[in-house]
Amino acid sequence: MSLSDLDFPEAPESREPVRRRRPAIHVAPITPGASYRTKVYDTLKGAILEMDIYSHSEEVRLEERQLAVKLGVSRTPIREAVTLLEHEGLVRAEPRRGVVVMRRTRREILEGLTLWAALEGMAARLCCTVASSAEIEGLQEKADACAWLRESETPSEYSEENLTFHRHLARLSRNSLIAGRLDALFLHLRGLSTVALSRTDHAERSVLEHGRIVEAIAARDHDRAEQLVRTHALGIERLIKVCGAHLR
Template sequence: MMSVEGTIRRVNGGAAKLSVAPLEDTSTFKNRAYAALKEVIVSLNIYDQPNEVRLDERQLAQSLGVSRTPVREAMAQLEREGFVHSVPRRGIYVVRKTKREVIEMIQVWAALESLAARLITMHASDEEIARLRQMFASFEEGQDAPHAKLDEYSEVNIQFHQTIIAMGGNGILVNLAENLFTHMRMIRRKTIGEEDRADRSIQDHLAIIQALEARDTAGAEVLVRNHALGLADHVARFADYLE
């Protein structure tokens, strides 16, 4: 996977604009522009931004070192996937989901991930499940608390949920979850440091892993679903920064 870093700059005190590095490889312009822009958007912590983030097609094409056509095509695809939206005579902006939309996404994710957990207990190897526990080795009791290394824990948290879906071994499930999780990744990064979610999160994760190790199909399914719905409840109660 390519590594792309994005920054936000203000222009004349107005809406924020996105800055990206030029593409090193100019093959398959549309696909590479799409991948680069999507990765940058996901990395922006959009829910921490006080203003809308505007995407300047001309500036992005110059930054990426390509013509405006692949950028325009990439923008169209990103708009279909719900990451950006175009406003007539104003431009294209990164989408900030409403509270209702975020909660609905989490509810759907809860259903998908709980199904994946069920499939893991029936089909995954002991070695695959053991790798889930290894993710949290440095955060367990007696080691560094998750809130002490919040950025690191946030990435492990995201990796854990992606791995649960992948380990289910159902290709259709993976495809259904892919873009949904990309949207959720942004809200997970924002919420993990709120209240005491980091500490509670690792306890939930370890309980889920224990149920998977025990091949407790019903228990793993319930634990995964309740963990996701706990995030939905947190958003409903505390995410006042969402409309």
């Protein structure tokens, strides 16, 4: 199945655009103890993942000096952390221009969704064979947690719990390569997903689809489990149509 084969309802009419302020990174001073580089890396990564970078078309830049002041450290651990983040594809360092927070293009996101569908579909097939009944019950608990957060109407928390469900499913496949590749994909799709979930009914549909996926795995129905996961992953294309106006 490809993205073009899916029949999605028409995206709702767009409302009058609202001018949004460029997001700022929110970090707290680093406390002494463990490696500064590790702490700075963890802090910056967490803050970047929380930033809303898909609601506008402007680039988001980070300035070394400001980050050093906010974190209460020298520039050295900032630069070391930026190097690690650049290797993960979260930022891009530009000489004399600072650090740019990376935003995926429309093509990159669509390609990532296709890869997600293929990899997690295979993971679901493997789960039907290798996951124990107790592990599948644990996956159901993750699905239930998503449902609870959906009712509490907290898009960012739901988005994080949603990724927890998918990561857990991938790990149950017992295939570390699939799980690792999916984890990297989720890292780059998280920001767009959080924004989209706050504006569409996708979260409600997602909760229902999670339940069906777990049921298929529990029934050891390889074909149905794979098909449900593929449809679920490719369904995010609808979110891009609704809220991805700024994507190139």
